Amino acid sequence: MDDKPELDVLIDKLRADVERISGQGDPTLEIVARMKLGQALLEKKEAPAALTQFDQALKLVKETGDKETQARLFGYQGMALKMIGNYAMALQAFRKSNGIASSLKHETLLCDSFIQIGVIQAEMGKPADAQADLERALELATQNLDGTRRMRISGLLADNYFLLKEYPRAQEAYRLACELAGNLGNHTLECSFLVRQGNVSLEAGDPRTAVQQYERALDIASAIEDRNAEINILGGLFRSYAQLQDAPLAVLYGEKVIELAAEIQHFEAEITNLHDLAVFYIEQAQYLQAYACLERGRQAAGQNRSQDWLMTLALTDGIAHHRAGDTAAAIENYQQALSLAKGTADRRAEVQVLGYLSTAQAELGLLPESIQSAEHALALAGELGDPALCAEQQMLLAFNYRDQRQEARAAASCRAAIESYQKCGDLEAAGKAQALLHDLQAGPGR
Numbered sequence: 038m039d040d041k042p043e044l045d046v047l048i049d050k051l052r053a054d055v056e057r058i059s060g061q062g063d064p065t066l067e068i069v070a071r072m073k074l075g076q077a078l079l080e081k082k083e084a085p086a087a088l089t090q091f092d093q094a095l096k097l098v099k100e101t102g103d104k105e106t107q108a109r110l111f112g113y114q115g116m117a118l119k120m121i122g123n124y125a126m127a128l129q130a131f132r133k134s135n136g137i138a139s140s141l142k143h144e145t146l147l148c149d150s151f152i153q154i155g156v157i158q159a160e161m162g163k164p165a166d167a168q169a170d171l172e173r174a175l176e177l178a179t180q181n182l183d184g185t186r187r188m189r190i191s192g193l194l195a196d197n198y199f200l201l202k203e204y205p206r207a208q209e210a211y212r213l214a215c216e217l218a219g220n221l222g223n224h225t226l227e228c229s230f231l232v233r234q235g236n237v238s239l240e241a242g243d244p245r246t247a248v249q250q251y252e253r254a255l256d257i258a259s260a261i262e263d264r265n266a267e268i269n270i271l272g273g274l275f276r277s278y279a280q281l282q283d284a285p286l287a288v289l290y291g292e293k294v295i296e297l298a299a300e301i302q303h304f305e306a307e308i309t310n311l312h313d314l315a316v317f318y319i320e321q322a323q324y325l326q327a328y329a330c331l332e333r334g335r336q337a338a339g340q341n342r343s344q345d346w347l348m349t350l351a352l353t354d355g356i357a358h359h360r361a362g363d364t365a366a367a368i369e370n371y372q373q374a375l376s377l378a379k380g381t382a383d384r385r386a387e388v389q390v391l392g393y394l395s396t397a398q399a400e401l402g403l404l405p406e407s408i409q410s411a412e413h414a415l416a417l418a419g420e421l422g423d424p425a426l427c428a429e430q431q432m433l434l435a436f437n438y439r440d441q442r443q444e445a446r447a448a449a450s451c452r453a454a455i456e457s458y459q460k461c462g463d464l465e466a467a468g469k470a471q472a473l474l475h476d477l478q479a480g481p482g483r
Contacts, residue, residue, distance in 0.1 A: 048077050055090075064097040068106060071097075075113055084120035091117060108137035108146050115153055128157045148177040148186060156193060164200040171197060188217035192230060199233075204241040208234060228257040228266050235273050244277040251277065268298055268306045275310065279317050287317060295333075304341045308334055312346075315353055324361040331357065348377035352390055359397055368397045388414045388426050395433050399440065408437045428457035428466065435473060448477045 041049075051074040058070045075090035091114040098107045115130035135150035151174035158167035171194045178186035195210030215230035231254035238247035251273045258266035271294035278287035291314040298307035311334040318327035331354045338346035355370030371394040378386040391414035398407035411433040418426035431454035438447035451474040458467035 044077065044081055048074070048081065051077055064100045065103075068094045068097050068101065068103075068110075072106075072110065072113065075117070079113070079116060079120070082120065084117045088114065088117040088121070104137050104141055105143060105146070108134045108141065108143065108150075111137070112146070112150060112153065115157075119153075119157060124157055124161050128154065128161075131157065144177050144181055145183075148174050148181070148183070151177070152186075152190060152193070155197070159193075159197055159200065164197045167197050168194070168201070184217055184221055188214050188221065188223075188226065191217065192226075192233075195230075195233065195237075199237055199240075204237050207237045211237065224257055224261050225263060225266075228254050228261070228263065231257065232266065232269050232273065235270075235277075239273065239277055239280065242280075244280040247277045248274060248281075264297065264301050265303070268294055268301075268303060271297065272306065272310055275314070279313075284317075284321055288314070291317065299337075304337065304343075308337050308341075308343070308346050311337065312350060312353060315350075315357070319353075319357050319360055322360070324357055327357045328354070344377055344381045345383070348374050348381065348383070348386060348390075351377060352386075352393065355393060355397075359393070364397050364400050368394065368401070371397060384417050384421055385423075385426070388417045388421070388430070391417070392429055392433060395430075395437070399433075399437055404437055404441050408434065408441075411437060424457040424460035425463065428454045428461070428463070428470075431457060432470060432473075435470070435477075439473075439477060444477050448474055451477060 051070065055067070055070045055074050058066045061067075071090040071094040075087040075094070078084075078087035078090065091110055095107065095110050095114065098110060111130045111134035115127045115134065118124075118127035118130055131150050131153040135147060135154060138146035138150055151170045155167040155171035155174065158164075158170065171190055175187065175190045175194060178190055191210045191214035195207045195214060198204075198207035198210060211230050211234045215227055215234065218224070218227035218230055231250055235247040235250035235254065238244070238250060251270050255267065255270045255274075258270055271290050275287055275290040275294055278290060281287075291310060294310045295307055295314065298304075298310065311330050315327045315330035315334065318324070318330060331350050334350045335347060338350060351370050351374035355367045355374060358364075358370060359367035371390055375387065375390045375394060378384075378390055391410045395407045395410035395414065398404075398410060411430050415427060415430035415434065418430055431450045435447045435450035435454060438444070438450060451470050454470045455467050455474065458464070458470060
């Protein structure tokens with residue numbers, strides 16, 4: 038009995054068809070055979086092999102002069118190139134498809150190519166460029182009364198508006214996508230678009246509206262028994278009530294999402310929400326509850342061998358003890374976090390931890406150690422070429438040197454911080470650094 042997956046069996050058959058047809062001298066039949074094989078290979082995520090088939094078919098299509106098939110093949114070529122990660126070449130392929138579809142006045146192909154061009158440009162970090170192409174695609178889908186494409190494009194446009202922080206437009210586009218999904222009976226997408234509406238409201242600082250949107254989404258997710266959607270929604274409700282400073286409901290939903298994530302063994306959701314609930318407890322000055330959450334998180338991270346999360350949790354544990362006034366315990370946690378950051382070669386995290394460690398050491402009067410930590414952090418930030426990170430460490434050094442009565446070195450650190458803040462455009466912080474410099478230059482008698 039053949040135990041091969043169904044898709045593998047189909048690919049074997051299509052390969053045999055290509056071999057058989059390619060010797061017959063009929064380019065039209067061979068183009069169709071290669072296109073089918075390429076599509077199957079794309080479905081299996083074998084993009085390089087699929088690209089070979091589309092490239093061969095494109096060479097043959099020149100003989101037949103079939104422009105519609107050529108446009109389709111350029112579209113498939115673009116998909117394969119995108120899957121490989123060659124976005125620049127993929128964009129070229131989709132634009133070729135778009136140009137041919139435009140000359141043929143083939144509105145479906147034209148719409149699809151505009152969609153793909155928009156998606157690629159958004160993924161390349163050019164949401165403003167993506168917007169015009171997606172809006173053109175929506176116009177075509179609307180003209181052709183194509184509900185499925187209208188729904189998809191509206192969702193993509195909404196994602197794009199969200200990236201551009203155009204929250205009212207994002208809300209309207211998600212609302213339309215949600216309505217279309219409901220009309221089409223696609224309750225999974227209807228729920229997804231409602232969740233994203235909630236995310237926009239939360240990001241825009243309107244948690245009350247977010248709660249209403251998440252609750253509507255939760256009704257749908259429960260009805261279709263979509264546990265992953267329920268996790269996203271419960272997490273959204275937790276964050277909404279946290280933003281509203283409604284501690285009882287925030288904790289209720291925080292615990293619910295953690296429980297459900299653990300039940301279906303969704304580690305990333307479980308650990309993220311354990312950490313975020315601990316942060317909420319810290320903000321509420323409920324340190325014992327924060328420690329308990331962080332300990333649960335450390336157990337989960339240890340079981341899943343996640344060094345990154347162990348480092349993050351150790352840092353947050355340090356912050357909790359620091360806020361609670363137990364600076365010695367904070368330093369112990371910061372040093373553990375530092376060791377883990379070094380182990381994962383996460384230099385940005387290392388700089389962050391060193392900054393916290395330096396502050397705590399200074400509070401305990403360990404000024405030489407504090408200066409050493411800040412200087413190490415500054416050296417790493419300099420290697421990363423991040424002026425904002427550099428500025429933070431330069432200010433730490435300025436305060437440390439001032440406390441050690443090394444006014445000249447404190448002033449030099451202040452000047453360096455001002456320059457770094459100006460580089461990253463943080464003029465408010467630069468002004469504060471300038472005020473400290475002025476105090477230092479005025480001398481101790483000021």
